[in-house]
Each structure stands twice: as structure tokens, then as C-alpha cells.
Amino acid sequence: MLPKFASVVARTKDEVLSWLSSLENPRILAGGTDLMVKMRAGQECSHIIDVAGVPELLGLTEKEGKIAIGSAMTHARLSTEDSLIRNARSLALACGLVGSPQIRNMGTIGGNLANASPAADSIPPMLIHDAVLILESRDTQRKVPLEEAIVAPYMTSMDRKELLSSVEITPLRGYREGYRRVAKRATWAISRLGVAFAIREEEGRFLDVKLAIGSCTPMPFRPKKVEDILRGAVRNETIISEAIRMALEEIKFISGIRPSFAYKLPVLKGILEEVLRG
Numbered sequence: 309m310l311p312k313f314a315s316v317v318a319r320t321k322d323e324v325l326s327w328l329s330s331l332e333n334p335r336i337l338a339g340g341t342d343l344m345v346k347m348r349a350g351q352e353c354s355h356i357i358d359v360a361g362v363p364e365l366l367g368l369t370e371k372e373g374k375i376a377i378g379s380a381m382t383h384a385r386l387s388t389e390d391s392l393i394r395n396a397r398s399l400a401l402a403c404g405l406v407g408s409p410q411i412r413n414m415g416t417i418g419g420n421l422a423n424a425s426p427a428a429d430s431i432p433p434m435l436i437h438d439a440v441l442i443l444e445s446r447d448t449q450r451k452v453p454l455e456e457a458i459v460a461p462y463m464t465s466m467d468r469k470e471l472l473s474s475v476e477i478t479p480l481r482g483y484r485e486g487y488r489r490v491a492k493r494a495t496w497a498i499s500r501l502g503v504a505f506a507i508r509e510e511e512g513r514f515l516d517v518k519l520a521i522g523s524c525t526p527m528p529f530r531p532k533k534v535e536d537i538l539r540g541a542v543r544n545e546t547i548i549s550e551a552i553r554m555a556l557e558e559i560k561f562i563s564g565i566r567p568s569f570a571y572k573l574p575v576l577k578g579i580l581e582e583v584l585r586g
């Protein structure tokens with residue numbers, strides 16, 4: 309049973325911001341695929357504000373070298389967006405792997421980021437694209453890097469009265485980019501492991517390496533020391549083994565030893581070997 313609440317359907321971003329400011333305990337609803345689960349489990353609110361049809365939260369724009377993604381864009385739409393397939397392939401791939409067709413048709417990128425699950429598929433690709441959240445309230449707008457916005461599992465620094473209106477990402481051109489996911493089943497299953505990567509190489513040398521790993525630590529993260537030792541290095545088995553050793557050590561340092569690591573870490577090692585060997 310759902311707790312009692314009233315609902316309003318917003319037609320414009322101004323309406324959302326005005327209701328967020330005036331209502332006592334509102335909650336934004338985009339696709340509802342996370343929120344409804346939480347409300348069924350007892351999370352209460354006075355009103356839900358449905359933002360799924362707000363035009364300002366839909367669409368993709370390229371401006372000043374960045375791509376701004378409207379927060380109410382669904383995973384289904386993002387997985388087929390030409391501009392993402394060309395400039396942020398890992399994100400398009402990850403969106404295409406979320407849940408199931410029904411979940412991808414309802415679930416939005418804004419909801420995935422605001423929910424901040426350690427297993428959220430969009431977060432590792434967003435991290436390698438240096439995603440920045442555009443957060444708006446009635447009187448203010450602020451930009452917060454995603455890396456700083458997620459402060460704990462399922463927790464962000466967003467205020468309840470703020471709307472995530474869009475996410476800005478940096479396109480990566482000339483990179484070999486992708487997303488690898490391991491789950492119990494191919495579909496309708498939460499990620500047990502997610503790796504986003506973007507690698508630029510020339511004549512057997514790594515020019516730049518961006519990696520982000522999800523579902524192994526409380527928050528998906530970029531192993532920046534690993535990226536640093538690879539940048540500029542000649543690609544060979546010695547440097548690849550050292551990079552992977554460092555990544556696995558960092559995960560154990562952050563999370564401690566977990567029972568699932570007996571399976572996860574060897575699988576992650578295999579994925580990283582494949583990805584780095586090219």
C-alpha cells in the first residue's frame with residue numbers, strides 16, 4: 309500500500325520550481341521506477357510533482373563544447389541518441405542495458421542520478437565524461453560535479469527543494485569507449501559490476517585513459533591513480549598488470565574485503581585486461 313499523497317502534473321519548469329518552493333514535503337516523480345518502490349516501502353511525502361512531460365527537461369543540446377542532457381530523458385531515448393552514440397558511447401550503451409524495455413521507457417537519467425545507487429548504470433559513464441549536475445530552485449541555480457554530488461550510497465548533496473534540470477557532459481572524440489556490465493541475468497537485473505572506459509591510443513602508447521567502476525564500492529568511482537600511471541605509458545603486459553593490481557587494491561581499500569569479492573574481483577580483472585589490451 310502506498311502512503312497518502314496528492315499529486316500535481318507540471319507543464320513547465322517554472323511550475324516545478326514554484327511547487328518545490330511552496331509545498332511542504334514534495335517529491336519529484338519522473339519515471340517513478342525508483343520512487344514508487346520507495347513509497348511502497350513507506351517513504352512519505354505530501355505531494356508528488358510529475359515532471360515527465362516538462363519540455364525544458366527533455367532533449368539534448370550541444371553548446372560551448374558540452375552536451376546538456378535534459379533530466380527527464382528516458383534511458384530508451386538516450387540509448388538511441390545519435391549525438392551520444394558518437395560522443396559518449398559508454399553512456400548510450402549503459403542506458404540501453406538498464407532493467408528491461410519497460411523500465412527503459414519509463415526510467416529517466418535524472419532519476420538514476422538522483423537515486424545515486426552504487427549499481428546505477430549511468431553513473432560510471434557519467435563520471436568518465438566529467439558530468440556536472442545543473443540544480444535549480446526558485447531563486448538559485450548551481451552546478452555541481454557528479455563526483456562531488458554523490459556523498460554516500462543513495463544520498464546526494466541535492467536539496468529536497470532543488471530540481472535537477474539537466475546534466476552537462478564533456479564529449480570524448482577519438483577515444484575507444486564502451487561500457488561492460490555483469491549482472492545475474494542479461495535483462496531485468498541490477499548490475500553486479502559496471503565498467504565504463506574511454507581510451508585514446510597512438511602507436512601502442514596510451515595517450516589518455518578514463519575508467520570508472522560501479523557496484524564494487526559504496527559509490528561508483530574513477531581510479532585516478534590508475535589513469536595517471538597509464539597516461540603516456542607504452543601499452544604492454546607489465547603496465548597493464550600493475551594498473552589492474554592498483555585498481556583492485558583501491559577497491560579493497562575503500563570497501564574492505566567483502567564476500568562477493570571472491571567472484572567480483574577476478575571478473576573485474578578479466579574485464580580490465582580485455583579493455584586495456586584493446
Ligand SMILES: Cc1cc2nc3c(=O)[nH]c(=O)nc-3n(C[C@H](O)[C@H](O)[C@H](O)COP(=O)(O)OP(=O)(O)OC[C@H]3O[C@@H](n4cnc5c(N)ncnc54)[C@H](O)[C@@H]3O)c2cc1C
Pocket residue numbers: 335336337338339340341342343344345359379380405406407408411414415416417418419420421422423427428429430470471472473496497498499
Ligand atoms: C525492475 C527494475 C529494474 C531496474 N534495473 C535497473 C538497472 O538495470 N540499472 C539501473 O541503473 N537502474 C535500474 N533500476 C532503477 C531505476 O529504474 C533507475 O534508477 C531509473 O533511472 C530511475 O529513474 P526514474 O525516472 O524512474 O526516477 P523516479 O523513480 O521518478 O525518481 C527517483 C528519485 O529521483 C528523484 N528525482 C527524479 N527526477 C528528479 C529531478 N529531475 N530532479 C530532482 N530529483 C529527481 C525522485 O524524487 C526520487 O527520489 C531498476 C528499477 C526497477 C524497478
